[in-house]
Amino acid sequence: MSLLATGFAQSVLDPAGPQAAHIDRLWWLLFWMATVVFVLVLAALVAALAVRRPSEATVSLNPGEAGERRRFRTVAVATGVTVVLLFGLLVASVATGREIASLGAPRALTLEVVGHQWWWEVHYLDPDSSGSFVTANEIHVPVGRPVLVRTLARDVIHSLWIPNLHGKRDLIPGHSSVIWIEADRPGLYRGQCAEFCGYQHAHMALDVYADPPDRFAAWVAAQRQSAPAPSGALLERGAAVFQTSACPLCHTIQGTGANGQNAPDLTHVASRRTLAAGALPNTREALAGWIEDPGRAKPGVHMPPTSLDPGDREALLAYLGTLK
Amino acid sequence: MSAATFDATLEQEQKTLERTWAQPSGLVGFFTNIDHKTIGLRYVVTAFVFFLFGGIEALAMRLQLARPESHLLNPDLYNQVFTVHGSTMMFLFAVPVMEGMGIYLVPLMVGTRNVAFPRLNAFGYWSYLIGGLLLYSSFFLNTGPDAGWFAYVPLAGPEYSPGKRVDVWAQMITFTEFSALVVSIELIVTTFKLRAPGMSLNRMPLFVWSMLVTAFMILFAMPAIMLASLILAMDRQVATHFFNPGEGGDVILWQHLFWFFGHPEVYIIFIPALGMISSILPTFTRRPVFGYLAMVLSLVATGFIGFGLWVHHMFATGLPQLGQSFFTAASIMIAIPSGVQVSCWLATLWGRRPRLATPVLFVLGFFAIFVAGGLTGVMLAAVPFNLQVHDTFFVVAHFHYVLIGGAVFPLLGGIHFWFPKATGRRMSEALGKVSFWLLFAGFNLTFFPMHILGLHGMPRRVYTYPAESGWASLNLLATIGAFILGLGVLVFLVNVVRSLRQGEVAGEDPWEGSPGLEWSISSPPPPYNYLYIPTVAGRYALWDRRPDQPVVTGLSRTRREILVTGTLDAEPDHRDILPNPTVWPLLLALASGVGFIGAIFTPWGILWGAVAAAIALIGWFWPRGDLQRIHFEEQP
Numbered sequence: 001m002s003l004l005a006t007g008f009a010q011s012v013l014d015p016a017g018p019q020a021a022h023i024d025r026l027w028w029l030l031f032w033m034a035t036v037v038f039v040l041v042l043a044a045l046v047a048a049l050a051v052r053r054p055s056e057a058t059v060s061l062n063p064g065e066a067g068e069r070r071r072f073r074t075v076a077v078a079t080g081v082t083v084v085l086l087f088g089l090l091v092a093s094v095a096t097g098r099e100i101a102s103l104g105a106p107r108a109l110t111l112e113v114v115g116h117q118w119w120w121e122v123h124y125l126d127p128d129s130s131g132s133f134v135t136a137n138e139i140h141v142p143v144g145r146p147v148l149v150r151t152l153a154r155d156v157i158h159s160l161w162i163p164n165l166h167g168k169r170d171l172i173p174g175h176s177s178v179i180w181i182e183a184d185r186p187g188l189y190r191g192q193c194a195e196f197c198g199y200q201h202a203h204m205a206l207d208v209y210a211d212p213p214d215r216f217a218a219w220v221a222a223q224r225q226s227a228p229a230p231s232g233a234l235l236e237r238g239a240a241v242f243q244t245s246a247c248p249l250c251h252t253i254q255g256t257g258a259n260g261q262n263a264p265d266l267t268h269v270a271s272r273r274t275l276a277a278g279a280l281p282n283t284r285e286a287l288a289g290w291i292e293d294p295g296r297a298k299p300g301v302h303m304p305p306t307s308l309d310p311g312d313r314e315a316l317l318a319y320l321g322t323l324k
Numbered sequence: 325m326s327a328a329t330f331d332a333t334l335e336q337e338q339k340t341l342e343r344t345w346a347q348p349s350g351l352v353g354f355f356t357n358i359d360h361k362t363i364g365l366r367y368v369v370t371a372f373v374f375f376l377f378g379g380i381e382a383l384a385m386r387l388q389l390a391r392p393e394s395h396l397l398n399p400d401l402y403n404q405v406f407t408v409h410g411s412t413m414m415f416l417f418a419v420p421v422m423e424g425m426g427i428y429l430v431p432l433m434v435g436t437r438n439v440a441f442p443r444l445n446a447f448g449y450w451s452y453l454i455g456g457l458l459l460y461s462s463f464f465l466n467t468g469p470d471a472g473w474f475a476y477v478p479l480a481g482p483e484y485s486p487g488k489r490v491d492v493w494a495q496m497i498t499f500t501e502f503s504a505l506v507v508s509i510e511l512i513v514t515t516f517k518l519r520a521p522g523m524s525l526n527r528m529p530l531f532v533w534s535m536l537v538t539a540f541m542i543l544f545a546m547p548a549i550m551l552a553s554l555i556l557a558m559d560r561q562v563a564t565h566f567f568n569p570g571e572g573g574d575v576i577l578w579q580h581l582f583w584f585f586g587h588p589e590v591y592i593i594f595i596p597a598l599g600m601i602s603s604i605l606p607t608f609t610r611r612p613v614f615g616y617l618a619m620v621l622s623l624v625a626t627g628f629i630g631f632g633l634w635v636h637h638m639f640a641t642g643l644p645q646l647g648q649s650f651f652t653a654a655s656i657m658i659a660i661p662s663g664v665q666v667s668c669w670l671a672t673l674w675g676r677r678p679r680l681a682t683p684v685l686f687v688l689g690f691f692a693i694f695v696a697g698g699l700t701g702v703m704l705a706a707v708p709f710n711l712q713v714h715d716t717f718f719v720v721a722h723f724h725y726v727l728i729g730g731a732v733f734p735l736l737g738g739i740h741f742w743f744p745k746a747t748g749r750r751m752s753e754a755l756g757k758v759s760f761w762l763l764f765a766g767f768n769l770t771f772f773p774m775h776i777l778g779l780h781g782m783p784r785r786v787y788t789y790p791a792e793s794g795w796a797s798l799n800l801l802a803t804i805g806a807f808i809l810g811l812g813v814l815v816f817l818v819n820v821v822r823s824l825r826q827g828e829v830a831g832e833d834p835w836e837g838s839p840g841l842e843w844s845i846s847s848p849p850p851p852y853n854y855l856y857i858p859t860v861a862g863r864y865a866l867w868d869r870r871p872d873q874p875v876v877t878g879l880s881r882t883r884r885e886i887l888v889t890g891t892l893d894a895e896p897d898h899r900d901i902l903p904n905p906t907v908w909p910l911l912l913a914l915a916s917g918v919g920f921i922g923a924i925f926t927p928w929g930i931l932w933g934a935v936a937a938a939i940a941l942i943g944w945f946w947p948r949g950d951l952q953r954i955h956f957e958e959q960p
Contacts, residue, residue: 008792010781012712023708027779030709034699041666041695045688048673063611071614071671075664082663086656086702093656093706094649100708101645117484156479157575159640159715163781167711168640173478174569175576177642194640194715194783196472198479199399202786278790299399 009164010190016210017165017182019100026096033085100166103146103180111139112150115158115171115193117302118200119264119277124220133223134252136264137277140209142216143186152176159195162208168194183210190278199300205278226255227267227323238319241312246304253323263303270323276301284317291316338855340881345437345852348905356905358442359851360431363449365746367424368739370449371417374456378412379813381405383806386770390803392791402787403470404489408463410473411493414589415500416456418731422596423507425738426535428746430511432842432849433529435520435858435865437886438902440513443909443944448506450913455499458921462492469493472785474586475556477567477578482560491560491924494553498920501546501553504592508542511535518886519894520841521876522860526620529840529863530613533620534599537627541588541595544631549585552578561927576641583634590727591630595623597731598665600738601687605669607741607838608678612864614671615664622661622668629658639710648707655705662698666691681835682756686737689764693729697722700775715785718778724771736763736816743820744834748847749827755819762812769805773798839864857887860894908944915940 015021112123122139126132141147151160153171161168162181169179183189193204211219230239239256242248248258254267269275272282279297280286289296291313294303308316347357357363384405388397397405431439439445462468469489471480480490515536519528528536556578558564565571567578602613613619632654639648669691678684700722704710713719736759744750782795789795833843841858842849844866856875862868876896879885884902889895919933 008790008794010793012779012781020712023712026706026709027703027712030703030706034703038695038699041670042692044670045673045691048670048675049677049688051675051677067675068614071674075615075618075667075671078667079660079664082660086659089702089706090653090656093652093708096706096708097645097648156484157476161715161783163712167708168714169711170641172641173575175641179642190781192781192783196476196479196715196785198484199403201783202399202788 008190009187010192012163014164016185016187016189018103018184019166019181020164021184022096022099023167026092029092030089033089037085101180103182105146108146108148108180109141110148110150112152113139113160113171115151115153115155115160115197115204117155117198118193118204118298120160120204120206121264122206124223131224133220133254133267134265135223135268136272137205137274138207138209138272139191140211140216140219141181141183142213143183143210145213146180146182149179149181150176151179156197157195158193158197158204160191161194162189162191162206164189165208170195183208186210186212188273192278200279200298203277203279203298205274207273207278222271222324223268227253229255230319230322234315235319235322237312238315238317241308241316242319245306245308245316247306250303266320266323268323270321284321287320288313288317334855337881338850341852341855342850344882344884345850347851352907353905355910356907358438358446358903358905358909360427360439360442360445361746361849361851361853363445364424364426364428366449367420367427367452370453370456371421371424374412374416374460375421376813376817377460378409378417379810381409381412383810385409386803386806388787389789389799391800392789392793392796394788397787399787400470403472403785404463404466404468406785407469407472407493408459411459411469411496413727414473414593415496416452416459418593418727419504419589420452420500421735422538422593422731423504425600425735425742426511426538426596427507429742429842430514430532430535431518432745432845432853433532433840434515434518434523435841435854435860436514436518437853437857437884439510440518441510443903443906444506445510447909447913448503448510450910451499451506451916452503454913454917454921455496455503458492458499458917459496462489467492469496474582475578476582477556477559477575478569480556481567482563485560488924491557494557494560495920495924497549497553499917501550502916504542504546508539508546511539512543515539516891517888519889520858520860520865521887521889521894521896523865524893525891526616527860527863529599529865530602530616530619530623531596531599531840534595534602534623537623538592538595541592541627541630545585545588545592548581552581552585557923561923576638579638579641580634583637584631587634587637588630590723591626593727593731595626597690597734597738598623600734600741601669601690603840604683604687604734604737604741605672605678606864607835608681608684609672609676610837611672611676612839612867613668615668616863618664619668622664625661626658629654629661633658636705636710639707640714652705652707656702659698659702666695681740682751682753682760683737683741685757685760686733686740689760690729690733690737692764693725693733693767697725697727697729701726713778715783716778717774717782717784720784721771721774721778724767724774728767728771733763736760741835742842743823744827744830745842745847745849747824747827748830749823750830750834751819751823751827755815755822759812759815759819762808762815764812766805766808766810766812770802770809771805773801773805777802839867841865906944908940912937912940912944 015024110125112125114121120137122135124133151169151171153173158171159168160171165181165183187210189208191206191208193201230236243257248260250260250263252259252265275282275286275290276298280290291306293305294301347353347359388394388402427439467489469492471485471490475490475493478484515532555566559567565573567573567575569575602619606613633651635651636655704722740751740756777795777798782789830847832846845854856877859874861870861873876887879887879899885899886902888897888900890897915936916933918936919930922929922932
């Protein structure tokens with residue numbers, strides 16, 4: 001629970017979904033088997049060294065027949081045991097693989113996750129296109145409902161990894177693939193890019209919220225909304241600053257003219273927990289610093305610095321703060 | 325013939341041989357040397373210099389990761405450092421150092437005077453040196469490669485890695501693979517054709533077997549990476565689109581080609597180390613290694629199965645289930661020959677408590693570390709678990725256990741073991757033991773916590789991590805361990821340098837009763853190795869030697885003649901003449917250096933290099949008639 005409190009649940013050993021639980025069981029099987037084998041081998045080594053050394057006179061370069069036959073039997077038995085153990089592992093591995101491969105459910109939620117240098121684009125796909133929406137660096141899933149995630153990448157290879165839910169799946173340019181995930185208890189789980197993708201590979205995290213169904217439905221309903229129109233002079237000035245700076249070239253705010261596709265959709269940016277794919281907390285100060293010089297928190301990031309006079313900056317921050 | 329005349333004749337023959345096989349001295353000699361012992365030592369020493377560089381890079385990374393959100397290294401530098409660390413340790417240290425040990429030891433162990441193609445051998449070394457210098461000069465100029473030692477496209481492609489960094493990496497590969505292929509040919513031909521009479525294949529020392537298997541693995545693995553780095557360079561230089569999905573290329577192709585080389589690569593590093601263990605144990609247990617046939621078959625099986633595992637580096641790419649199961653099965657299967665070998669060594673040790681000399685300590689350290697690394701390797705073969713810990717610190721821990729425990733510990737044991745043979749002086753046992761314990765403790769302190777870090781979600785290749793991750797204390801522990809490990813390396817180096825000057829003088833057989841042929845000649849060996857080519861009556865040549873064991877006579881002493889024997893049974897076949905020292909291998913290496921380094925900047929570099937290489941080759945093969953001249957002088 002302490003990890004959840006800090007928003008840092010990112011562990012293989014704390015499964016929160018059926019697949020991670022299967023893998024966790026496999027891990028403990030592997031762990032105990034390996035521990036037993038390790039202890040046995042080292043015990044054999046210690047025993048071999050502890051056996052009294054024959055006196056120099058009895059040392060022979062061609063050891064006796066009986067001893068060699070005993071050794072042969074021991075090695076043969078050890079090899080046989082190894083083969084049997086390994087075969088058992090193979091069976092356990094394949095069985096677990098079948099369990100986790102597919103959750104094939106008709107009522108699955110379908111997502112598309114696109115990896116970018118260094119952020120995550122998340123599409124919630126709905127058969128009715130007006131129900132689809134886009135968000136970034138944050139995934140919400142309903143507890144207990146399988147989620148089909150379609151993965152792809154447009155620049156370099158990334159890897160989607162939410163260890164509390166499932167293992168990795170690489171996001172590969174030119175190769176789309178699908179992976180199932182499911183959370184069976186509510187919470188905030190952290191995911192992180194696991195394939196080296198350049199300067200800011202270290203700062204490419206995403207939050208996964210597993211919500212009870214009603215809270216999830218409320219979140220979806222909110223995300224489907226366009227951004228509210230700015231009201232009041234300050235917010236109108238902020239919106240104008242956004243639209244007249246370089247921002248709309250890369251960012252989208254639904255319901256405004258900003259329609260850039262190269263960077264996170266900001267329609268609901270204020271609703272998110274972090275900025276810059278987990279690099280910064282989503283606070284007013286952090287956002288101000290980020291806009292002024294993104295390279296300070298994420299050296300090498302593609303977003304250019306923007307210098308604004310204090311009035312414009314305050315207005316822009318106020319406006320972005322309304323995009324809940 | 326009286327004893328006095330006999331001794332005088334012997335001395336005369338020794339002098340003649342010495343003159344014939346002597347390498348020119350001075351600066352000229354330095355650049356023209358083609359003696360396998362010199363070249364082998366150069367490989368080993370050069371590789372250790374690169375090992376130190378790689379180690380310093382490792383310490384830099386550990387300092388950066390010692391605490392969260394550290395700003396010691398910026399991401400640009402960190403990415404260069406981990407890329408150069410990986411590339412150095414794999415391409416410039418681990419493979420060349422094992423090759424160097426093979427080049428030094430195999431001709432001695434099979435009882436011949438040099439490797440089969442001495443000039444080619446020199447060329448291989450110079451190529452390797454140029455590749456290493458290329459990587460480090462670019463690194464020191466802040467243009468070190470930064471896309472990982474695996475250089476995955478598209479990140480390493482022209483669009484996402486502009487500039488020359490990845491090109492430097494690709495050409496470094498070309499040079500080191502050149503040299504690896506040269507060494508593999510040397511070792512295969514030397515092993516098959518230059519063995520002392522009587523040393524049939526089933527009497528070959530296990531170290532020679534291990535180098536033979538390694539050489540064949542190099543022969544089949546390296547072309548894959550040479551092809552891959554070549555077409556990567558073409559994608560980058562002349563806009564071919566092998567790896568560009570936008571133009572019908574495929575990024576997964578790179579991974580298949582890379583890992584088809586990359587997985588056998590770890591066995592190329594590991595198998596020679598197995599041979600070293602099998603060389604050290606008989607000396608100290610005073611008995612043959614148990615299960616010669618099982619050991620040989622295990623080596624060969626490892627060599628074959630090693631080519632069937634590469635996809636386990638790619639499980640996360642989302643391959644079909646059935647294909648994954650095949651590679652899981654192969655990855656699990658390779659544990660069987662390793663298990664057989666460990667069992668055989670344990671059976672060798674059983675009841676034969678060896679004296680705990682430094683080489684033995686390193687072998688025992690190998691058991692503890694390698695078995696742990698092998699077991700995590702079996703875990704990684706299980707696809708579902710692999711998907712969780714792939715590309716995390718768990719894998720970093722695993723392969724350092726396998727490579728340092730499985731290869732570097734036996735290597736250090738081997739260095740302590742053969743140091744007296746190569747230098748004529750023994751290393752200090754006291755310092756050897758201190759360095760062993762520092763290395764053993766430092767190693768485990770550094771890498772054991774990484775297993776836990778990986779399971780707790782820490783990915784690889786991150787230049788920093790958040791404070792709230794809870795990873796800080798284990799990372800700090802690993803950093804402290806890394807410095808202890810570094811201290812162990814330092815003590816080892818002090819031991820080497822000190823022993824070179826003041827070490828106890830070693831005789832022919834400093835460990836008293838070693839079975840290999842190499843222990844029958846002076847330390848360091850004379851330039852011609854054996855006054856008379858020996859003959860062999862068993863697997864442990866000196867133990868199985870009969871009192872009247874014959875030697876080979878009739879080889880010319882005034883020209884560089886060697887005895888060529890049959891591949892299977894090593895029956896004498898014919899004499900062959902090895903070439904004299906020459907500078908042309910160096911010039912050819914420089915010419916190809918011009919070509920490949922030039923190609924980083926312009927495709928025309930290939931043309932200049934080809935012209936220069938053609939000139940060098942013409943010089944190399946220009947008929948000089950000196951061999952024939954000697955030949956006629958020899959006629960009665």
